[in-house]
Amino acid sequence: xxxxxxxxxxxxxxxxxxxxxxxxxxxxxxxxxxxxxxxxxxxxxxxxxxxxxxxxxxxxxxxxxxxxxxxxxxxxxxxxxxxxxxxxxxxxxxxxxxxxxxxxxxxxxxxxxxxxxxxxxxxxxxxxxxxxxxxxxxxxxxxxxxxxxxxxxxxxxxxxxxxxxxxxxxxxxxxxxxxxxxxxxxxxxxxxxxxxxxxxxxxxxxxxxxxxxxxxxxxxxxxxxxxxxxxxxxxxxxxxxxxxxxxxxxxxxxxxxxxxxxxxxxxxxxxxxxxxxxxxxxxxxxxxxxxxxxxxxxxxxxxxxxxxxxxxx
Amino acid sequence: xxxxxxxxxxxxxxxxxxxxxxxxxxxxxxxxxxxxxxxxxxxxxxxxxxxxxxxxxxxxxxxxxxxxxxxxxxxxxxxxxxxxxxxxxxxxxxxxxxxxxxxxxxxxxxxxxxxxxxxxxxxxxxxxxxxxxxxxxxxxxxxxxxxxxxxxxxxxxxxxxxxxxxxxxxxxxxxxxxxxxxxxxxxxxxxxxxxxxxxxxxxxxxxxxxxxxxxxxxxxxxxxxxxxxxxxxxxxxxxxxxxxxxxxxxxxxxxxxxxxxxxxxxxxxxxxxxxxxxxxxxxxxxxxxxxxxxxxxxxxxxxxxxxxxxxxxxxxxxxxxxxxxxxxxxxxxxxxxxxxxxxxxxxxxxxxxxxxxxxxxxxxxxxxxxxxxxxxxxxxxxxxxxxxxxxxxxxxxxxxxxxxxxxxxxxxxxxxxxxxxxxxxxxxxxxxxxxxxxxxxxxxxxxxxxxxxxxxxxxxxxxxxxxxxxxxxxxxxxxxxxxxxxxxxxxxxxxxxxxxxxxxxxxxxxxxxxxxxxxxxxxxxxxxxxxxxxxxxxxxxxxxxxxxxxxxxxxxxxxxxxxxxxxxxxxxxxxxxxxxxxxxxxxxxxxxxxxxxxxxxxxxxxxxxxxxxxxxxxxxxxxxxxxxxxxxxxxxxxxxxxxxxxxxxxxxxxxxxxxxxxxxxxxxxxxxxxxxxxx
Numbered sequence: 001x002x003x004x005x006x007x008x009x010x011x012x013x014x015x016x017x018x019x020x021x022x023x024x025x026x027x028x029x030x031x032x033x034x035x036x037x038x039x040x041x042x043x044x045x046x047x048x049x050x051x052x053x054x055x056x057x058x059x060x061x062x063x064x065x066x067x068x069x070x071x072x073x074x075x076x077x078x079x080x081x082x083x084x085x086x087x088x089x090x091x092x093x094x095x096x097x098x099x100x101x102x103x104x105x106x107x108x109x110x111x112x113x114x115x116x117x118x119x120x121x122x123x124x125x126x127x128x129x130x131x132x133x134x135x136x137x138x139x140x141x142x143x144x145x146x147x148x149x150x151x152x153x154x155x156x157x158x159x160x161x162x163x164x165x166x167x168x169x170x171x172x173x174x175x176x177x178x179x180x181x182x183x184x185x186x187x188x189x190x191x192x193x194x195x196x197x198x199x200x201x202x203x204x205x206x207x208x209x210x211x212x213x214x215x216x217x218x219x220x221x222x223x224x225x226x227x228x229x230x231x232x233x234x235x236x237x238x239x240x241x242x243x244x245x246x247x248x249x250x251x252x253x254x255x256x257x258x259x260x261x262x263x264x265x266x267x268x269x270x271x272x273x274x275x276x277x278x279x280x281x282x283x284x285x286x287x288x289x290x291x292x293x294x295x296x297x298x299x300x301x302x303x304x305x306x307x308x309x310x311x312x313x
Numbered sequence: 314x315x316x317x318x319x320x321x322x323x324x325x326x327x328x329x330x331x332x333x334x335x336x337x338x339x340x341x342x343x344x345x346x347x348x349x350x351x352x353x354x355x356x357x358x359x360x361x362x363x364x365x366x367x368x369x370x371x372x373x374x375x376x377x378x379x380x381x382x383x384x385x386x387x388x389x390x391x392x393x394x395x396x397x398x399x400x401x402x403x404x405x406x407x408x409x410x411x412x413x414x415x416x417x418x419x420x421x422x423x424x425x426x427x428x429x430x431x432x433x434x435x436x437x438x439x440x441x442x443x444x445x446x447x448x449x450x451x452x453x454x455x456x457x458x459x460x461x462x463x464x465x466x467x468x469x470x471x472x473x474x475x476x477x478x479x480x481x482x483x484x485x486x487x488x489x490x491x492x493x494x495x496x497x498x499x500x501x502x503x504x505x506x507x508x509x510x511x512x513x514x515x516x517x518x519x520x521x522x523x524x525x526x527x528x529x530x531x532x533x534x535x536x537x538x539x540x541x542x543x544x545x546x547x548x549x550x551x552x553x554x555x556x557x558x559x560x561x562x563x564x565x566x567x568x569x570x571x572x573x574x575x576x577x578x579x580x581x582x583x584x585x586x587x588x589x590x591x592x593x594x595x596x597x598x599x600x601x602x603x604x605x606x607x608x609x610x611x612x613x614x615x616x617x618x619x620x621x622x623x624x625x626x627x628x629x630x631x632x633x634x635x636x637x638x639x640x641x642x643x644x645x646x647x648x649x650x651x652x653x654x655x656x657x658x659x660x661x662x663x664x665x666x667x668x669x670x671x672x673x674x675x676x677x678x679x680x681x682x683x684x685x686x687x688x689x690x691x692x693x694x695x696x697x698x699x700x701x702x703x704x705x706x707x708x709x710x711x712x713x714x715x716x717x718x719x720x721x722x723x724x725x726x727x728x729x730x731x732x733x734x735x736x737x738x739x740x741x742x743x744x745x746x747x748x749x750x751x752x753x754x755x756x757x758x759x760x761x762x763x764x765x766x767x768x769x770x771x772x773x774x775x776x777x778x779x780x781x782x783x784x785x786x787x788x789x790x791x792x793x794x795x796x797x798x799x800x801x802x803x804x805x806x807x808x809x810x811x812x813x814x815x816x817x818x819x820x821x822x823x824x825x826x827x828x829x830x831x832x833x834x835x836x837x838x839x840x841x842x843x844x845x846x847x848x849x850x851x852x853x854x855x856x857x858x859x860x861x862x863x864x865x866x867x868x869x870x871x872x873x874x875x876x877x878x879x880x881x882x883x884x885x886x887x888x889x890x891x892x893x894x895x896x897x898x899x900x901x902x903x904x905x906x907x908x909x910x911x912x913x914x915x916x917x918x919x920x921x922x923x924x925x926x927x928x929x930x931x932x933x934x935x936x937x938x939x940x941x942x943x944x945x946x947x948x949x950x951x952x953x954x955x956x957x958x959x960x961x962x963x964x965x966x967x968x969x970x971x972x973x974x975x976x977x978x979x980x981x982x983x984x985x986x987x988x989x990x991x992x
Contacts (some may be wrong), residue, residue, distance in 0.1 A: 001679075011445070011448055011449070011452070012452075014445075014449050014450045015448075015452040015453065015486065018449045018450075018453070019453055019454075019458070022453075023458070023461050026461060026462060026465045026466075028467055029465070030465035031466075031467055032465070058549070062680060083822070109590070136346075136590065136593055136597065137586075137590055139593070140537060140589040140590040140592075140593050141586050141589075142541055142544055142545065142548075142564070142582070142585055142586065142589070143545075144545065144561075144564060144565075144568075145550045145564055145578070145582040145585070145586065147576065148564070148567070148568040148571060148578060149582075150570075151571065152571050152578070156571065156572065156627070181769055193940070200500060209726065210721065210723055210726040210727050211726060211727055211728055211729040211730070212720070212722065213682060213719075213727075214721065214727045214728065214729075214789070214792070215729065216682055216710075216713065217680060217713055217714060217718060217719035217721075218713060218714035218718065218741045218792060218793070218795060218796060219710050219711065219713040219714035219715060219741070219744070219745075219796065220740075220741070221710065221711075221714070222706070222710070229729055229732075232731045232732075233729070233730075236531055251452065251454045251455060251456035251457050252456060252472040254456060254457070254549065255545060255548065257548070258548075258549060259568065265457070266456075266457070266460075269457050269464075270549050270550070272460075272464055273461065273463045273464030273551070274464070274550060274551075276464055276465070278464075278465075281460070281461040281464045281465070282461070283762060284457055284460075284461070285454070285457055285458055285461050288454035288457040288458075289452070289453060289454055292452055292453070292454050293452060296452060299987060307731070307733075307735075308730065308731060308732075308776040308778070309703040309730060309776070309778050310373070312776055312778075312779060313779070
């Protein structure tokens with residue numbers, strides 16, 4: 001068990017390191033330089049050189065990489081080239097936005113997806129066909145298109161929810177929830193579809209297991225077989241996919257953040273990419289990678305708690 | 314070692330292969346989803362690539378007088394905010410996402426598949442190194458990293474999609490490694506290597522072809538994801554620059570005009586969504602997933618028509634009396650026909666025969682535990698003073714465990730892997746005996762000791778995967794005893810166990826019969842088990858009982874040729890008898906349900922078959938103290954012949970003019986043994 005934990009931790013650290021290295025190399029392989037970005041479009045080559053010198057861009061690569069690692073270890077993410085703001089402070093404002101969206105969307109996907117998948121697996125026939133076909137379509141729809149569709153129907157036509165903006169939880173919990181309905185709903189369409197398919201396949205597989213017949217043979221009530229034994233068996237793949245979903249939605253929230261004008265991590269990545277704000281790009285990748293890595297570790301623990309085969313020798 | 318033919322690769326199905334291919338049409342084109350997927354993808358590809366030749370307007374041809382128009386005769390799909398024709402723009406924009414997604418696939422598979430082949434071939438160390446690196450790649454946040462890439466190298470979509478291909482090659486590698494490893498473990502690949510085929514040729518000839526289905530499924534799915542990424546990037550402003558059209562930016566554009574002209578959303582969105590749906594449907598169709606629900610009917614129990622009170626009841630003191638039992642696939646062939654037997658308290662009855670003879674179906678029908686789509690379609694199952702055939706699931710649930718219990722063939726999978734032994738035992742104990750948690754646990758420990766488990770407390774705390782096969786079977790027997798049943802159905806209870814453990818389990822069952830007055834029905838293809846424990850035996854062949862009687866009578870003096878054959882094929886030689894030079898075998902296989910011949914169902918494989926065996930014969934001829942379903946039973950008995958190792962010679966003429974029953978290529982639900990070798 002200890003070796004297993006050590007291996008997972010090593011992998012986690014390796015992943016973050018790889019993310020830093022890849023983005024660092026990308027920035028240095030690319031044509032532009034941070035000095036040019038900072039000096040602005042009208043700058044002379046001399047001004048750009050001066051900026052690059054001040055940013056340490058002309059030092060050897062390994063020195064720069066060492067400095068970057070040292071900075072990150074001190075949780076110092078540097079300053080934006082565009083507006084000079086402290087990136088760490090900026091991230092602290094942005095991560096809760098994206099995390100709220102991704103977390104709520106994962107929860108909603110889990111609830112809706114498991115309900116539909118289990119329903120399809122238990123009822124079978126036409127219900128299963130409808131759910132599977134519907135899920136196949138829903139998971140193919142582009143999130144940004146769905147988002148605009150929801151804005152049109154639920155916000156413009158029915159005037160139920162605000163079309164844009166994010167209200168922090170600490171300010172007004174009700175408004176926070178209200179501002180999240182549309183983005184979460186958008187991401188739930190695809191997320192629930194994937195979970196529904198996973199839950200359906202998992203439940204069908206579970207109900208076909210030999211031990212289900214053993215349970216029937218001792219007169220176990222049908223509801224107990226389905227909703228306790230089979231569901232427990234199917235929970236392992238479903239929880240794994242839910243974890244993957246959280247990671248995917250954390251990145252995928254960039255689309256809904258753009259549509260709904262929410263200042264999250266994804267939007268920061270988008271604007272930094274548009275303006276070639278290299279320190280912000282590196283920071284966003286590092287923060288997102290840390291989120292992914294931590295999610296994966298939690299997922300491992302959760303699977304171990306669920307599955308005795310993982311938990312016990 | 315037999316060397317398999319080298320073209321055996323064609324016969325190997327990787328997991329999701331579509332069931333059967335007929336008349337050359339690939340399987341996925343036989344499903345509506347597959348037809349739609351293939352047709353739409355072909356259409357959109359051709360229409361996009363040829364767009365410059367046929368679109369009615371130039372992509373940058375503006376007409377400000379006709380902005381945001383709805384569909385009309387001039388503009389089939391309407392116009393955009395600058396009055397440009399949507400149809401022309403949508404199809405002109407198609408080439409970029411289609412081609413760059415294809416490029417992504419080429420990169421992803423071009424890296425992932427060779428690495429998987431390499432890792433599968435080179436062994437542990439290489440596999441570890443590549444797998445660790447791929448795990449790191451898989452854990453990177455794809456979309457955010459992609460934005461960083463775009464931020465550095467700019468809006469070069471082909472280069473960006475190639476990098477996407479590089480990143481997802483880790484996922485491709487993971488899936489393909491699994492396939493490659495399972496293929497390489499197959500015998501014919503070993504055989505090919507032993508034959509001296511080089512590693513490249515082994516991969517090309519054997520490993521790659523069996524990967525084809527999985528590659529196709531993954532490629533179709535990833536293609537859809539690629540399209541979404543390209544469109545998404547363009548939506549975020551990282552697509553081709555205006556006036557060059559792109560799907561993503563057109564949707565972005567539409568969102569700005571959602572108040573004035575919501576229609577603008579529709580055409581581009583539908584084309585993009587349809588293309589992604591088409592890719593996913595194609596993937597599902599190739600994987601054969603859509604067919605999963607073809608036969609998906611709800612568990613429905615067809616009420617059996619119990620036959621009129623049987624005139625001959627075998628034993629007046631029988632607790633179980635089965636008469637004329639017929640089990641069939643709903644709207645399909647019969648699996649078991651006209652089976653009758655009875656059982657007295659404290660007796661052990663054996664059902665023997667090769668796999669696929671209907672023994673298990675007969676046994677399971679007694680508890681109503683038939684597979685979906687199979688039901689009792691005739692006859693009666695008289696249990697004590699009640700009729701069980703045709704009862705509702707609810708009533709049967711009350712009988713199961715409490716009156717009739719079951720132990721099954723594979724103890725290692727018969728227990729729920731997610732729950733402890735204690736939970737699995739106390740749960741039914743509490744229900745059956747209406748006791749509290751603590752008392753139930755005491756009873757559970759007591760039951761475990763009763764089935765010969767010494768350290769009951771430790772076993773109670775265990776999970777099924779921590780038990781050995783013999784231990785698991787003892788737990789299963791304890792579980793079957795929780796409801797204090799009067800009848801135990803044991804379906805091949807020792808088949809999956811080691812020989813020494815088999816003997817222990819059998820003596821345990823014998824002790825239960827002696828001490829508790831339990832009755833047992835044992836399903837087995839092992840004559841040793843039958844000889845060891847059964848009082849009576851019923852020999853089954855192709856869904857019917859061909860010989861019945863006491864165990865001693867049937868085994869010592871078999872009357873039906875099939876019973877003779879089973880005994881002749883039994884490798885266990887009784888002490889004091891000479892070891893035969895050749896073991897007898899039964900040629901051919903059990904004909905599957907639905908293709909049983911008229912007359913004697915065994916005739917096609919019988920050494921003693923004659924012309925008269927192939928016509929229906931009226932009634933079961935009585936023989937000795939039991940009955941034998943063979944029209945020649947007295948002739949064979951009088952001739953004093955036995956089933957020979959070689960095909961019988963002159964003394965009994967072989968079945969001249971007999972044709973073997975046509976063997977349909979539908980799978981039997983049990984693996985059919987090729988020779989009648991009895992373990």
